[in-house]
Amino acid sequence: SQQGEEDPQALSIQEGENATMNCSYKTSINNLQWYRQNSGRGLVHLILIRSNEREKHSGRLRVTLDTSKKSSSLLITASRAADTASYFCATDPAQGGSEKLVFGKGTKLTVNP
């Protein structure tokens, strides 16, 4: 069953603008990961944030995690046309064996030149 749910489902912005995507989940987690997928390709790992962390940065990416609200956000600053892709959050549920990730349905981001 899918635990993470991204919002919005689709986002269209102009180059240079910031893009914010959100992920909500239902049960406690050990960590949360964000992945990117270009059309027709495999997923690429972007960033992992642990449950005891509140914010992480990687280049133009900023991820926040609010465990009290069971939500995370991914911010891409100064977006480029090359950022056009689908973005997925994946959670590692704390209950049960920590053996697999549960992926959301993704946010499709379009950055217009």
Add this chain to the structure above:
Amino acid sequence: DGGITQSPKYLFRKEGQNVTLSCEQNLNHDAMYWYRQDPGQGLRLIYYSQIVNDFQKGDIAEGYSVSREKKESFPLTVTSAQKNPTAFYLCASSIARGPYEQYFGPGTRLTVT
């Protein structure tokens, strides 16, 4: 080059035929995964393996089978029992069992008519 490969990229089969999708990694990872992705959807876990000669069913294992005879290889067979096999199939690996970053292959698009 280290990485994970899937072949072929596109596969066409007639209904009622079994088909095997290849997945190979040279990352020396213990854990490997198979996901199915349908249009506009997230990833659903079919099977995963934490170690050679051992694998577990994921959320949608019915109609699929796997083997893990070598650390590097985790082939997926889509059997004629799978009612709706047309989909994009992604293989992934991670260093070990647990909430680690997953590395994805480029995917195989299977079309069954």
